[in-house]
Amino acid sequence: MIKSLIYYLTGGILGAVGGFLYWYFVGCTGESCAIWSSWWKSSAAGIVLGALGGGSLFDLLTYRQNKKSNTPQSTDNKNTNTGN
Secondary structure, three states: OHHHHHHHHHHHHHHHHHHHHHHHHOOOOOOOOOOOOOHHHHHHHHHHHHHHHHHHHHHHHHHHHHHHHOOOOOOOOOOOOOOO
16 A cells, blocks of 8 residues: 555656646647646646556556466476386
């Protein structure tokens, strides 16, 4: 639970920074862009997108870890020759 929260928060913080930087360097100045026209709207959109990305990354890493630990061990007894 705490580990997933860390991924969401980290993604949200990185998204906020990314949203602000997008507004600063690329964003529109007119009212035609509803989200990217002001820094706080751009940062808020970045928080949402970053948190979703962080949560998705956590789910992907957890899934891969569980998949790796749950692989069955091979019990191949085809090459056991008894000599008869």
